Amino acid sequence: MAATKGRLLPCLLLIAISTHAQKQNYTFEQIFKNGETNVVKQLPTVKGWADDAHYLLTQKEADGHLSTTMVDVKTGKAVPYPDMDMSQLQPSTSISGGINITFSPNKKYAAYTKKDNNLYLYDVAAGKETKLTTDGSTTILNGYSSWVYYEEILGRATKYKAFWWSDDSKHLCFMHFDESQVPVFPIYVADGQHGYLENTRYPKAGDKNPDVKIGIASVDANNIVWADFNAQDDQYFGAPAWSPDGQLWIQWMNRKQNNLKFYSINLTDGSKKEVYDEKQSTWIDLDESERITFLPAGKGCIVKSDRDGWENLYYYDNNGQLKNAITNGNFWGTSIIKIDAKANVVYFKARKENSARFDFYKAGLDGKGLTRLSFGEYSHDLISVSPNGSYFITGYSNLSTPPALALVDAKGKVVREVASSKGSSFNDYNLPKSELKYVTSTDGTFELPVLITYPINFDPAKRYPVLISIYGGPNAGTVYDRWRPTGSPAQWFAQEGMIQVAFDNRSSGHFGKKGLNYIFRQLGKYEIEDFMACGRWLKRQPWVDSNKLCITGGSFGGYMTCMALTYGADVFPYGIANSSVTDWQYYDTHYTERFMNTPQDNPEGYKNTSVLTYANKYKGLLRIVHGTSDDNVHMQNSLVFINKLEDMKKHFEFMLYPGERHGFIGAKGVHSRYEAYKFYYQYLLEKPMPAAFWAPDSAQKGF
Template identity: 65%
Template sequence: MRKNLLLAASIVVACSSNVSFAQKKTFSFNDVFKPGANLNITKPLPDISKWIDNEHYLETKREDGKTTQYSVDAKTGKAVVFTGQLKPAQPIVPMIGVEGAVNMTASPDGKFFAYTKNNNLYTLEIATHKETQLTNDGSDNILNGYASWVYYEEILGRASHYKAFWWSDDSKHLAFMRFDQSMVPVFPIYVADGQHGYLENQRYPKAGDKNPEVKVGIVDVASAKVSWADFNDKDDQYFGTPMWAPDNTLWVQWMNRDQNNLKIYSVGFDGAKKQVYNEEQKTWIVLDEDDRFQFINSGKQFILKSDKSGWKQLYLYDADGTFVNAITQGDFTVTDVSFVDEKNNAVYFKARKENSARFDLYKAPLNGKGITRLTFGEYTHDAINVSPDGKYFITTYSNLNTPPTMALVDNKGKVIRELGDSKGANFESYALPKTELVRVKSDDGLFDLPVTITYPINFDPSKKYPVLVSIYGGPDAGTVYDRWKPIGGVNQWWAQEGLVQVAFDNRSSGHFGKNGMNYIYRQLGKYEIGDFMTCGRWLKKQPWMDNKKLCTTGGSFGGYMTCMALTYGADVFDFGIAQASVTDWQLYDTHYTERFMDTPKDNPDGYKSTAVVTSANKYKGLLRIVHGTTDDNVHMQNSIQLINKLEDLKKDFEFMLYPNERHGIGSNVAAKRIHNAVESYKFYYKNLLNKPMPEDFWK
């Protein structure tokens, strides 16, 4: 009954739009694919970057070719030209050229640079240009301050650019990681250039393989003495990104190989360690959690973020690790801390509480005695900028059918005034597709799976439409949110061409907290594709869908889901384009894979049942497999093994290969990116729209 009501509501919305669409403009090919002209459909929101003080924020305006900064009074809105100086977070230091230096990073006091060179760690005194070598054993396999691949990709993050060293706040010490990757298997990546080609040999630990051995060092910059933290580097373990505490001890996150036990240690300059936190879970704990803990009250306490309850919440601890109280509790997800008001013992944080597809700002006392929602309406509040004393905040909010708006709000939740609306003068002049968010009950009845549907322009519910589904599906990586999507892109084009565009999320996507994610433990992919099949079957029951034209597309984990859709889920899905796909979890890296699956030795049945080749005999429809030959993240080995199996089974499929392309095809060569996109468009025209692709795409 509930599903029928939702469908009826969507049809009414769509039908009521048909009359107005008839009088509105559509986008030309050049408007979408060769943008240049300003259609004035949307306009930029105010450029408000930071707060000057408790009562004034800084706004930058570009007028008559000039850029001017204004100080705006939060209470009155009065703006005057800003002539003061904003104190930088740390001194601005001119870069000094050092041959071979990597990740040159200035110390907080601006007196030194730290960097790696030939896999050793160095400092350079800026005033004298004196270079000091801090380690001496760097080699191809011994990396000091430069991350081994699995740490770069899965723990420290791509934004680190392989940097694995960290200045103390007083600039007197450097923490760093030393990696010995000699025991990590080498994966050869073939590059076909030139007459003979060559191999890139990458130290890449696949599930069950040896990981690099890691030591955590602390350097006294003045003496260049290195002290090693009191860990046994021969243990099977991981270290998260360390953090300097206000008392200049180094807080180190340690985790076992099974990734179900997290410990946080305070490490002194001599390397001695003291445990301050210990957490265990039956499934897994994410080591690379953003801002897991935040020091407050001059380092006497810290706020910890954890999903140990089944939902990510905030907890208060004393600096010695003594638990004080839970700050937040409930079946909702806290995403990040925006501001801590130490004077009034309150914390401001973002959470997905009112609706799992939306983000709001809340305030809670540190003693955990209740929370207050500060944002408003049925919107996603994405960008939050809190004043230094917490008296005001600036929010940018939207939903699927409301473009972003910016407002100033006080700490009671009262809107002081609107600061900007992104609707342009011609917003109402163009036919824009309507999008709605519905919920589909999972087959086991436990979850209301979120689905967004973008209807074609001039949608007619009496007609039959093909459906294109964009899939990712990875753990805690949902794609369905109630927020505005930019106008004028390829989504607009498909809406004009008659494609229904859909996204859906499964139980492990983050909408249902860690409780939802725990279902996938030791069977990564099973429940995810099962939930997607449920959504696919629901779509095929809709009277407006052509039930022989359900197409999925995705990359990386989304590529894996697409491959599973055309094999395991072949009775539901008809077409798919899978890019840079994992096809067997034995072929992916240790840290990511084992978090969810354990090792192949410990969980052979789980690895077998979730491999695409296991279900390849069910394959039907049409799958296009796309991969870059030098993908160093998801190796092309994954696609090759699937192709081999499909060939042995005499299955019809398509394959598109991109020479010398990495995980993101076209990230370095624009021509490859364009070719990949246009070939995908051609696939949709041929198999979903059943008409020739416009020649303009090839021009």
């Protein structure tokens, strides 16, 4: 038997080598010109449920058109499902000059703003337009966000919309902004013979914020009631919430952002009643779209809060009295998927079992019966629950398993696989291996997650250059145990022999609010020290060329990159910093002060987290990249850093993109990626950039 095994091992090894050799690498055309590989295919889209026993899938057919089918949960049989008539969802109207046109729930009215910054109402049946406000101007905005609210509180997805219909279509809540005392930041645009200035009311840390009022317009009475707040107070308002029984709840927060209150507003006279009060020693996030979830009329609401250090759910009655905690544990990224008010059960998604994965749970509103419904060691990133909770569909994956859809019953038992993204050529190509590692922080407090993608044909006896892609901002981790797309430039550089890495620090969300609280009043200090700990660990690995570490990121990731090449210069020799903050006094009030307080209140904190403070330590090679029309992180940040480096006679590279905003698109985006690839070839791979990159219209995908 031993002799037979001895003869078999070399044979099996030869077979394994032969099988591996038969696999092929991606070609340049497949990666950069969208060439076909059939390694993975697009999953159908889960469009919801027709009823508790039939789910809806939409997928692209061979001829390119979309088709929807209704699938029986028991038999798996699919039948065509008629596409919804979109004309039934939105009345046909002609509204001249309307911005953010939004129809009332009953479709009888439309609300919108115009360039005069007033709020308008349109009666669909009568074809009549009513001007709800009259004081709009260049500095008075009705229903249209001031920049800092658009960017930091309401979100860019709103497209500056700052008005909300009640469920009964009788009222319209809106925000009124007075920007007249907010400082103007000029952005020079080099178009035309003389160019021009684009002026934005942009409050930087410590500056005056816009004055905000909350108005409630009555559709029937055609009048406006103002909520009882003093617009001149130093305060913020979050997105309002309408309850099913017609209550209007307003989220209010003080300037320091450590006290959140909800007020119920009387729609008749604007008087307010406090229904929730939360205080924390550091900060509370206001830009939280799912903080309040109302139950059916009279049954209260669920509030999400991280006040105990993790994101848990709490059940409150209609008067804001706490009934009980629904969850109690190390949940993060908590998101309510569905509430079954009849069964008194809430379904939600969160990271708990593993901070790099999402799981699906249910729990009673009374805080009992917590059950994990998702299966296996996967990240379940898409969940769709049937109307009565009898089934759900999950979209799941991990680093070694491409995305798939599965039908699961109410007990968490898999009924069947609905679809897999594995293509017909999945086993025909060399795909890089990715894995999670954990590195102990310098202070021994945290096990920091590190995602490593190894080169194709990785040989641990060789030394490889390393490209580190980071972001690093508060609660914005990038390290997850989920499938990473194939056929991307990451695949190309794995084939070229480069190790590719992502780090997450203690404030990334992996360690809840407890980890986040470390950065209070010193935004950037612990983050860069955690990244340095990961960098030092990498340099100790026998398969890493310790002289060829390059770190890159954009926005907060650009800030981290600048810090890495200054504060962390002994660890990181190369970097490309895109659209970077370099000193927090140059960024906006709401974001910066949440973590740092004001420069007047925390001067040492601002000094200790400024890239400029550590410019004298710079000794590697940093490329600084910025768009001249960046309205988010102003190019001012890069200019003051460049000025400092020049005065110190430091060598660096600078790439300017005329007219580009916060992130580059079109030809400028292609050029930016092209130049980054050239940097990697020159300093990490130390070989010429392939001629294919020089061909016209070659690099079409981002890194």
